[in-house]
Amino acid sequence: MHKMTQSSQRSGLPGDREMVFMMAMVMALNALAIDAMLPALPAIGTTLGVAVANDRQFVISIYLLGTAIGSLVYGPLADRFGRKGVLVPALVAYTVFAIGCGLATSFPMLLALRFAHGMVSAALGVIVVAVIRDLFAGDAMAKRLSLIFLVFMIVPIIAPTIGAGVAAIAGWRWIFLVLAVMGVVMLVWLRRLPETLTAEDVRPLDWRTLVAGWATVTRHRRAAGYMIAAGVMQGALFGYLNSSEQIIAEVFGSRALFPLVFACVAIGIAIANFSNAAIVERFGARRVSQTAVFAFMATSIAQIAAALSGVETLAMFTGLMMVNVGLIGFIGSNFGSIAMEDFGHMAGVASSYQSFAKTLLAATAGALIGQQYDGSTLPLAYAFFGCAIAGLLLVLWAERGKLFTRPGTAPKSPY
Numbered sequence: 001m002h003k004m005t006q007s008s009q010r011s012g013l014p015g016d017r018e019m020v021f022m023m024a025m026v027m028a029l030n031a032l033a034i035d036a037m038l039p040a041l042p043a044i045g046t047t048l049g050v051a052v053a054n055d056r057q058f059v060i061s062i063y064l065l066g067t068a069i070g071s072l073v074y075g076p077l078a079d080r081f082g083r084k085g086v087l088v089p090a091l092v093a094y095t096v097f098a099i100g101c102g103l104a105t106s107f108p109m110l111l112a113l114r115f116a117h118g119m120v121s122a123a124l125g126v127i128v129v130a131v132i133r134d135l136f137a138g139d140a141m142a143k144r145l146s147l148i149f150l151v152f153m154i155v156p157i158i159a160p161t162i163g164a165g166v167a168a169i170a171g172w173r174w175i176f177l178v179l180a181v182m183g184v185v186m187l188v189w190l191r192r193l194p195e196t197l198t199a200e201d202v203r204p205l206d207w208r209t210l211v212a213g214w215a216t217v218t219r220h221r222r223a224a225g226y227m228i229a230a231g232v233m234q235g236a237l238f239g240y241l242n243s244s245e246q247i248i249a250e251v252f253g254s255r256a257l258f259p260l261v262f263a264c265v266a267i268g269i270a271i272a273n274f275s276n277a278a279i280v281e282r283f284g285a286r287r288v289s290q291t292a293v294f295a296f297m298a299t300s301i302a303q304i305a306a307a308l309s310g311v312e313t314l315a316m317f318t319g320l321m322m323v324n325v326g327l328i329g330f331i332g333s334n335f336g337s338i339a340m341e342d343f344g345h346m347a348g349v350a351s352s353y354q355s356f357a358k359t360l361l362a363a364t365a366g367a368l369i370g371q372q373y374d375g376s377t378l379p380l381a382y383a384f385f386g387c388a389i390a391g392l393l394l395v396l397w398a399e400r401g402k403l404f405t406r407p408g409t410a411p412k413s414p415y
Contacts, residue, residue, distance in 0.1 A: 013135075014192055020144060022193065023128045024151035026087070026186060029094065030067070030121050031155045033179055034060055035266075036163035038245045039258055040172040047172070048107040054371055055107075057242040061367040062111045064238060066118025067125075068360035074123040075130065075352020076213070080205040082195045083127050083134070088187065090123030095183035102176030122355070129351040133340055134196040142285045142337035146277035149333050153270035160259040203346060213349035223339045225398020227354045229391045230335035231361030233296070236387040237328055238366020239380060240265075240321065243373040251377060252314040261318050268322035272329025284406040285334035286399075292330035293392050299324040300385035307378040317377060324384060331391075 013019060037044075041056040050056055078086045097117035104110035132144050166175050203209060217223055244262060249255035272292075280288055303320050306312045336354070343350035365387070372379035399405065 013194060013196070018192075019135075020147045021151055022189060023131060024148045025189070026124050027128050027148065027152045028155040029091075029179070029182055029186065030124050031152060032159050032162075032182060033098070033117065033121060034063060034241065035156045035159035035262070036166075036175050036178070038241070038262065039160050039164040040167045040175060041245055042249075043167055043172045044110070045107075048104070048110060050107055053246065054373060057367070057370045058111055059114060060242050061238070061363060061370065063114045063118040063121075064359065064363035064366065066115040067122045068118075068356055068363050070119035070122030071126050071352055071355035071359055073352070074126045075349050075355070076203070076205055076210050078123075078127050078130055078352075079197070079201070079203040079346065079349055082197050083131050084190065084193055084195050086123055087127045088190060090120050090127075091183050091187050091190070093120035094124070095180045095187075098176045098179035098183060102173040102180075122359075126352050126355050129336070129340070129355070131196050133343075133351065134198070134201075137341075140281065141340070142280045142334055143277050145333040145337060146273045146280060146329075149269075149273040149329065153266055153273060153329075156266040157263045157270065160262045164259050201346075203349065210349065213346050214353050216346070217343070217350050217353050220342065221400075222398045223342065223350075223354070225394050226335045226339040227357055228361065229394035229398070230332060230339065231358035232365065232387050232390045232394065233293075233328055233331050233335070234358060234362035235365025235369065236384045237325060238362050239369025239383050240325060242366055242370025243380060246373055247317070247377060247380070248314070250375060252317065254314055257314070261314070264318050265321045265325050268326025269329040272326040273333065276330050276333065280334065285337050286406065287404045289331050289334035289338070290395060290403050292327045293388060293395065296324055296327045296331070297385065297388035297392065299327065300381065300388050303381035303384055304378070307376060307381045312377060 014022060037059055041059060044050070044059060045053070045056045074086055074090065094117065097113055097120060101110060101113045101117060104113055128148065129145070132141060132148070136144050162178070163172075163175050166172075166178060203213075217227070244265075245255075245258055248258045248261050254261070276288060299320060303324065306316050306320060336358075339354055340350060365383075369380065369383040372383070396403070
């Protein structure tokens with residue numbers, strides 16, 4: 001189950017801690033490209049002449065859509081040409097498109113470049129998961145993914161503050177130049193990462209192989225169920241991301257507090273990932289994540305009650321969001337780990353396809369949720385509850401109604 005020690009001795013891999021931190025920073029480039037934009041959305045809209053306030057959300061959602069579509073490509077490429085052989089060119093493209101976004105002269109041009117930026121950025125998350133799956137399996141894999149997400153969550157905590165500071169000092173265009181600099185830094189660091197794909201796991205790059213791999217994942221009952229459920233739950237998070245700046249600024253009249261509120265909510269996810277890493281090997285990914293879904297549903301009901309009360313305060317909203325978004329930290333990495341359990345022999349294709357499906361569903365759901373913003377928090381609260389119900393039903397289907405099991409007692413057939 002745990003392959004890190006042997007792989008490190010054989011291939012000169014960085015130590016466990018450095019590997020976790022390195023992979024977290026690779027993934028963090030994606031978070032920075034999303035979260036650092038949030039406080040700058042009004043300035044971007046003003047500079048580029050965006051007439052409808054909700055349309056500013058497309059700066060986020062179009063990037064996420066590009067990430068979803070791009071995710072379908074990089075896993076197969078990484079299974080054929082190696083993890084590092086795909087990751088390095090993707091980081092070069094990430095840097096180039098970041099500079100391009102900073103030079104955009106119109107809103108359609110910015111959206112087109114953001115879509116392309118998202119497509120190349122998709123490689124980052126896909127290959128990180130494939131690298132970790134190359135080295136670990138089962139609950140050990142879930143633990144490392146949780147640790148990666150824990151380190152990764154430092155960026156969402158500070159990204160809006162960075163974005164707001166850069167925009168205030170130098171203008172919103174310089175936020176993209178910061179992304180480009182970070183891309184160069186990671187390219188230098190990745191020189192310490194050897195190839196983790198073994199010769200026996202190299203897969204040919206052809207249409208039949210790809211379709212067969214996608215079909216295998218789609219037909220796998222548990223993998224498909226958890227994959228879709230993860231996308232639905234992440235859709236709630238994306239809905240929050242899309243509308244968070246408007247909610248804080250307009251509903252509660254606290255635009256200046258947005259980075260602080262966003263940081264508090266992000267801290268909730270960080271705490272959850274830290275806790276998950278500490279308990280998942282003891283209790284199992286299924287028990288932890290399924291319990292979190294029920295807690296997510298209960299907190300969503302509290303969100304609806306607060307929104308309907310007419311006396312909801314910023315503190316109430318922040319506290320409930322901190323809990324509910326934090327619960328996604330117990331759900332996302334564990335659902336992803338469960339969905340990847342049976343695909344060690346085709347980790348790149350499986351990771352790529354699952355990332356594509358989850359992110360496409362989440363980006364679409366998140367965009368729809370964000371566009372429902374009507375000057376209140378109620379649409380977001382209803383959306384969270386709906387996502388919780390859908391996620392629970394999908395998990396029940398995936399597990400044939402048997403919740404809170406462990407791999408040794410889980411249903412044997414994936415179909």
